[in-house]
Amino acid sequence: xxxxxxxxxxxxxxxxxxxxxxxxxxxxxxxxxxxxxxxxxxxxxxxxxxxxxxxxxxxxxxxxxxxxxxxxxxxxxxxxxxxxxxxxxxxxxxxxxxxxxxxxxxxxxxxxxxxxxxxxxxxxxxxxxxxxxxxxxxxxxxxxxxxxxxxxxxxxxxxxxxxxxxxxxxxxxxxxxxxxxxxxxxxxxxxxxxxxxxxxxxxxxxxxxxxxxxxxxxxxxxxxxxxxxxxxxxxxxxxxxxxxxxxxxxxxxxxxxxxxxxxxxxxxxxxxxxxxxxxxxxxxxxxxxxxxxxxxxxxxxxxxxxxxxxxxxxxxxxxxxxxxxxxxxxxxxxxxxxxxxxxxxxxxxxx
Amino acid sequence: xxxxxxxxxxxxxxxxxxxxxxxxxxxxxxxxxxxxxxxxxxxxxxxxxxxxxxxxxxxxxxxxxxxxxxxxxxxxxxxxxxxxxxxxxxxxxxxxxxxxxxxxxxxxxxxxxxxxxxxxxxxxxxxxxxxxxxxxxxxxxxxxxxxxxxxxxxxxxxxxxxxxxxxxxxxxxxxxxxxxxxxxxxxxxxxxxxxxxxxxxxxxxxxxxxxxxxxxxxxxxxxxxxxxxxxxxxxxxxxxxxxxxxxxxxxxxxxxxxxxxxxxxxxxxxxxxxxxxxxxxxxxxxxxxxxxxxxxxxxxxxxxxxxxxxxxxxxxxxxxxxxxxxxxxxxxxxxxxxxxxxxxxxxxxxx
DNA sequence: CCCAGAAATCGAAACGTTTCGAATCGAGAG
DNA sequence: CTCTCGATTCGAAACGTTTCGATTTCTGGG
Numbered sequence: 009x010x011x012x013x014x015x016x017x018x019x020x021x022x023x024x025x026x027x028x029x030x031x032x033x034x035x036x037x038x039x040x041x042x043x044x045x046x047x048x049x050x051x052x053x054x055x056x057x058x059x060x061x062x063x064x065x066x067x068x069x070x071x072x073x074x075x076x077x078x079x080x081x082x083x084x085x086x087x088x089x090x091x092x093x094x095x096x097x098x099x100x101x102x103x104x105x106x107x108x109x110x111x112x113x114x115x116x117x118x119x120x121x122x123x124x125x126x127x128x129x130x131x132x133x134x135x136x137x138x139x140x141x142x143x144x145x146x147x148x149x150x151x152x153x154x155x156x157x158x159x160x161x162x163x164x165x166x167x168x169x170x171x172x173x174x175x176x177x178x179x180x181x182x183x184x185x186x187x188x189x190x191x192x193x194x195x196x197x198x199x200x201x202x203x204x205x206x207x208x209x210x211x212x213x214x215x216x217x218x219x220x221x222x223x224x225x226x227x228x229x230x231x232x233x234x235x236x237x238x239x240x241x242x243x244x245x246x247x248x249x250x251x252x253x254x255x256x257x258x259x260x261x262x263x264x265x266x267x268x269x270x271x272x273x274x275x276x277x278x279x280x281x282x283x284x285x286x287x288x289x290x291x292x293x294x295x296x297x298x299x300x301x302x303x304x305x306x307x308x309x310x311x312x313x314x315x316x317x318x319x320x321x322x323x324x325x326x327x328x329x330x331x332x333x334x335x336x337x338x339x340x341x342x343x344x345x346x347x348x349x350x351x352x353x354x355x356x357x358x359x
Numbered sequence: 360x361x362x363x364x365x366x367x368x369x370x371x372x373x374x375x376x377x378x379x380x381x382x383x384x385x386x387x388x389x390x391x392x393x394x395x396x397x398x399x400x401x402x403x404x405x406x407x408x409x410x411x412x413x414x415x416x417x418x419x420x421x422x423x424x425x426x427x428x429x430x431x432x433x434x435x436x437x438x439x440x441x442x443x444x445x446x447x448x449x450x451x452x453x454x455x456x457x458x459x460x461x462x463x464x465x466x467x468x469x470x471x472x473x474x475x476x477x478x479x480x481x482x483x484x485x486x487x488x489x490x491x492x493x494x495x496x497x498x499x500x501x502x503x504x505x506x507x508x509x510x511x512x513x514x515x516x517x518x519x520x521x522x523x524x525x526x527x528x529x530x531x532x533x534x535x536x537x538x539x540x541x542x543x544x545x546x547x548x549x550x551x552x553x554x555x556x557x558x559x560x561x562x563x564x565x566x567x568x569x570x571x572x573x574x575x576x577x578x579x580x581x582x583x584x585x586x587x588x589x590x591x592x593x594x595x596x597x598x599x600x601x602x603x604x605x606x607x608x609x610x611x612x613x614x615x616x617x618x619x620x621x622x623x624x625x626x627x628x629x630x631x632x633x634x635x636x637x638x639x640x641x642x643x644x645x646x647x648x649x650x651x652x653x654x655x656x657x658x659x660x661x662x663x664x665x666x667x668x669x670x671x672x673x674x675x676x677x678x679x680x681x682x683x684x685x686x687x688x689x690x691x692x693x694x695x696x697x698x699x700x701x702x703x704x705x706x707x708x709x710x
Numbered sequence: 711c712c713c714a715g716a717a718a719t720c721g722a723a724a725c726g727t728t729t730c731g732a733a734t735c736g737a738g739a740g
Numbered sequence: 741c742t743c744t745c746g747a748t749t750c751g752a753a754a755c756g757t758t759t760c761g762a763t764t765t766c767t768g769g770g
Binding site (some may be wrong): 464 | 717718719720721722723724
């Protein structure tokens with residue numbers, strides 16, 4: 009009455025009266041199989057309700073799981089809140105799917121918990137780290153111990169594939185643009201330094217400690233442009249809400265900034281909202297820049313001056329890096345080109 | 360010089376001078392192992408750089424991959440654009456992670472392509488469908504053929520676990536609320552009917568054809584409330600942009616609606632933007648309702664009348680359903696309770 | 711001093727494929 | 741009529757674990 013046990017290739021072979029290897033050859037497509045033999049095997053499989061070769065057995069035998077791990081920093085809820093990240097992942101997952109690779113979502117290993125983490129225990133062929141701390145990244149140790157090949161997005165590590173962007177240079181271009189417009193007091197709102205936190209004025213040495221690479225690069229851009237920000241505000245997360253909070257901190261700061269460089273469009277959008285709440289006009293009273301080139305319909309008719317990134321292209325590049333890893337090639341280092349785009353959120357500094 | 364081959368348990372056993380099974384017992388934690396034996400094995404493993412038991416072999420032997428497939432309708436980029444979905448997935452993935460299960464992202468199998476889809480070829484222990492068409496859902500066939508246990512969110516199928524919401528009743532409550540406020544011409548903006556499309560006035564029979572369950576339920580609410588919508592607009596996707604387009608269609612429609620029932624907050628937000636563009640005040644000139652209870656900071660001080668859903672709770676319930684499936688229990692049917700929340704986006708109909 | 715029984719360790723049989731070399735079968739060449 | 745050569749099909753050995761029953765080693769009671 010009940011299906012005792014899933015049928016296996018051996019069952020199919022027995023019913024068809026052929027050898028196990030013949031059935032395997034039929035399914036794998038390797039080796040020559042005569043048409044009538046193929047028909048016989050397929051008939052037997054259908055009669056038995058055989059669901060095809062066991063993927064677990066294939067994985068063991070072939071040494072490949074057809075799974076790529078995707079390590080997401082912090083909570084999904086915040087990490088994927090960003091439409092830009094979604095575009096990247098969309099392209100990445102699509103490409104990997106075409107390569108026959110599934111994408112396994114891995115919550116970031118929290119430093120405190122020593123309990124076995126999925127990153128250490130999930131079966132996969134390669135991993136992609138969406139972000140990395142520039143010192144002491146715990147995930148790297150785990151991957152190294154398992155000697156899994158991996159790719160890092162916006163970051164580098166010895167032996168890893170890297171997909172980077174020239175965000176330092178692009179941000180410096182943004183700053184130079186503001187300087188040319190006569191701005192002298194420029195505030196900046198950063199991405200979180202290490203993990204989700206609280207939006208606050210940042211007091212410490214600018215580039216001290218372990219930072220996430222993008223945060224560091226975009227801060228370093230001020231050095232490159234030869235400008236010292238009049239106030240640095242660290243956001244708790246790249247979200248509109250935090251941008252609003254950051255905006256209030258910036259405009260309430262005694263240094264009276266006339267421009268705000270934000271490390272993401274979402275933050276910039278929040279800063280615009282804060283400005284409006286305070287009765288400041290953008291760009292007449294304050295200039296605001298973003299990063300990523302998001303489409304924010306609720307900001308219209310304002311069009312942010314920003315650094316657009318092609319999310320789909322980035323996703324494709326990551327997939328390309330992963331492919332190299334899977335093929336056993338030398339881990340590539342790939343850069344996505346970037347240029348700033350002047351919108352109408354920046355203008356000549358008010359006298 | 361080079362590591363020829365990853366060491367296996369057999370290598371560790373040989374070096375430690377013990378049997379293979381003893382090493383296995385040491386790692387799996389089953390069976391009694393004396394402290395000095397454990398030390399000896401661990402020493403040998405360390406000397407060899409043994410990275411722990413092969414997960415592929417474990418999967419074959421135990422029959423479990425520790426992977427749950429997550430089938431996402433349409434493109435990730437659009438499906439995850441919704442912060443509510445993100446909250447659900449965040450909780451779900453966290454819970455599954457604690458259960459030692461990874462989450463494999465599966466692009467929806469497109470009907471046209473017959474090429475092997477990941478849903479059919481990825482190794483997993485169970486699957487979660489985030490949405491389902493109420494007839495002819497191709498994904499169901501694939502899963503049935505593989506006889507994988509699976510859970511459906513906002514939908515049902517024989518033999519599947521189901522996590523549902525009383526969205527028909529809740530939407531009907533919303534409609535009754537509008538009727539009490541004196542509204543007689545109520546428009547509605549639906550989620551896409553089957554897949555991403557174009558925002559347009561819907562002309563056909565209201566509940567004809569295969570619809571996604573939530574779309575159907577929330578349309579059926581009009582029947583339940585005894586109201587006929589004066590115009591039905593089908594959105595191309597649950598996004599603000601599409602809501603703006605839908606709003607223009609609604610307010611430009613000859614039926615002159617005084618209220619718009621939107622099947623998501625994102626759509627409602629877009630309709631609000633459209634109203635503002637047309638110089639209509641919310642709620643004085645038009646009342647607008649949403650669904651989900653999103654936090655939309657850019658809408659302030661407007662506070663949508665909507666049906667809040669607790670995303671985290673929903674995620675936890677799904678995880679609970681998956682757990683039952685993995686334990687081999689009877690597939691449960693679970694409902695998340697829902698109540699409407701009156702905000703300030705609805706008011707008495709203008710005379 | 712012998713023996714039952716607990717504690718620790720070991721052997722061998724799965725788990726379900728893929729793959730490589732060997733075996734079989736006709737058919738056309740000599 | 742026999743030999744050789746493709747075209748197929750078959751056997752057996754992995755892949756790296758877990759697990760069950762058997763074996764060995766002690767410990768303490770009688």
